[in-house]
Amino acid sequence: MKRARDLPIGTRLTLTLLVVSGIALATASAGFIAYDRVSTAAAMERRLAGEAEIVGFNAASAILFRDPESAATTLGALSADLPVASAAIYTAGGDLFAVYQRDPAAARPAPRLAPSPGQSPGQNDVAPTAGNEIEGRLLVVREPIVFEGTRLGTLVIRADLSEREQRLRRYLVIAATVFVVALGVGLLGGLGLSRVITRPLLQLAEVARGVEERGDFTRRAPPLDRGDELGLLVSAFNSMLSGLQQRDRQLRDAQAELEQRLEERTQLYQQAEEANRLKDEFLATLSHELRTPLNAIVGWTALLLQGGLEPEVQARAIATIDRNARAQAKLVEDVLDVSRIVSGKLALKVQRVDLGALAGLAIDSVSHAAVARQITLALHAPPGLPAVNGDPDRLQQVMWNLLSNAIKFTPTGGHVTMTLSFARGQVEMEVRDDGAGIAHEFLPHVFERFRQADASSTRTHGGLGLGLAIVRHLTEMHGGTVRAESAGVGQGAAFTVSLPAAAGTGA
Amino acid sequence: MPRRLRPLLAVLLPLWAALPGAHALDGGPEAARPPSEYQVKAAFLYHFAQLVDWPALPPPGQAFEIGVLGDDPFGPHLEAALAGKTVHERPVRVQRYRTLPEPSRRPPLLFVAALDAQEVERVVRALGPAPVLTVGECPGFAGRGGMIGFRLTADGRVAFDINLRQAERSGLRMSSQLLKLAHIVAGP
Secondary structure, eight states, rough: OOGGGGEEEEEEEHHHHHHHHHHHHHHHHHHHHHHHHHHHHHHHHHHHHHHHHHHHHHHHHHTTTTTTHHHHHHHSSSSSTTTEEEEEETTSSBBEEEEEETTTTTTOOSOOOOOOOOOOOOSSSSOOOOOOEEEEEEEEEEEEEEETTEEEEEEEEEEETTHHHHHHHHHHHHHHHHHHHHHHHHHHHHHHHHHHHHHHHHHHHHHHHHHHHHHHHTTTOOOOOOHHHHHHHHHHHHHHHHHHHHHHHHHHHHHHHHHHHHHHHHHHHHHHHHHHHHHHHHHHHHHHHHHHHHHHHHHHHHHHHHHHOOOHHHHHHHHHHHHHHHHHHHHHHHHHHHHHHHHOOOOOOOOOOOOHHHHHHHHHHHHHHHHHTTOOEEEETEEEEEEEEHHHHHHHHHHHHHHHHHTSSSSSSOOEEEEEEETEEEEEOOOOOOOSOOOGGGGGTTSSOOOOSSSSTOSSSSSSHHHHHHHHHHHTTTTEEEEEOOOSSSOOEEEEEEEBBBBTOOO | OOTTTTTHHHHHHHHHSSTTTGGGGTTOOOSSSOOOOOHHHHHHHHHHHHHHOOOOOOOOOOEEEEESSSOOOTTTTTHHHTOOOOOTTTEEEEEEEOOOOGGGOOEEEEEEEOOOOOHHHHHHHTTTTOOEEEEETTTTTTGGGOEEEEEEOOOOEEEEEEEEEHHHHHHHHHHHHHHHHHHEEEOO
């Protein structure tokens, strides 16, 4: 069983409407019927009394002259539209004098007049014995018949009140019909009301639920073009949703910004950590690289100081000391170069440079190392190559770094090829080897400082990992670019430097 | 005493005398036994006087005279019926005449006791259009110039005929209450 307050508003409105109109109708009908009953009864009594007076007057002479037939005729003249069941005239002595019956089959009036209350039997004066009483369904009207101050008799009219009952039934039928029609109208009105009130509320509730369940602040209740409370409610609800939507968007924006900042910070932190780690690695590598030639120098120097060495051993010792000292000097030079480049203190002595001649010199300077490891070194320099503007020492350093790097990572018996070319205003210098190659994931980092594919202390290749970084910095200082290609580990590698051709030169 | 009534009275009177207070019941509708013909007729005379309007009546305070011309058939019943009664606010008095009185002394209501038609016609002719209500019991009284004639119906009830033209000629106005109970007859 639903409680009344759990019912939908529309139903409650409809019910209220029905109950109120029902009560109003029932009250009005009851009042009307009661009034009608009383007033029709009173009207009938008045009419009957009036008729009784006339008939009594007309019947007086019939009593005077003892003419019951005439009296009966007079009684028969009672108004046909009155529901008279019977009329009787009694003499003053109470004997039945004349009778009229509308329905001959109905019971005849009593042969003697029962004395009215308050009238002693045989009383023969003008005392008012008029009086009406109800006998079952009959209204009994008693009218004294008086002539010239003498009481002649009594007229008794019995009116059938069943017509009043029929009238009541008719009224009840009409009232019931009106009731049903009114209830129907009330029902329709209630439905209309509920459509007007409930539907917007339901839509509002549905939107609210949608917002609650999905957090979708873009939803809006269908606007009502109404100035009433519901219209105000819907527009207030919608503007509240707009405010919520705006705040939600601001919140999301702020959150996204925070996340982005956090991401940036995290990246910076990782970069810093990476840089820190690279520096640690570099320091370890640097101290290792510096110490390795120093071991040879210190060892051979100690042997030389002891003396007594064979002359060829002595010469080899000196050569070894010299080579290691140079290598160490080269290391220090590289570190200084990087330091100068990073701090912007490196100055270029720019002039027109013939890369072909420079390439020849660079090949010559590394041919030693190549020969020692039986690596085939080749140079392809087409004639008429345009000159570039640059510092010849630094450009040669670029070439040398690339070539020695290639030789370092190329196994014995391998090939290193340097090719010069010119295209679209750029002089290109490619150094290609068929050596160790570069892992795909390491390829983007080859030009970074302190980067080495193998940072372990047991690595096979020495060096500080500064060569390619220096190459990139020097190339960029000349307005050029450098790129690395490799199909993968063991597939060889190619480094290409592009430099803008000097103005007024070229093909 | 009227000749017709005598045999009846001879039977009834001893009975009445035997009943205590029998006279108190005279003329009243509540009589314990049916009233006699002349009791009824006496009451009717009184009611005729009540239901007829005369063009002129003696001044108020004087008696309303009911005359009986000839042999009085009523006996004591007329006085009994009229005792203490008034007509048109005048006390009723009964006066018996042997002959038709002088015109100046003629009563407004005259019961013509004669049973002979010629005698009746003579009286009526003598009265002419005088405002005298003539009542009689001679057969065909109203048809012979009388105004109201008593008659007995087949079941023994007292009824009456009215010669309306004669009454109107005399300036008497009869109540419709009276007319509706009467048999209206034509007459000279």
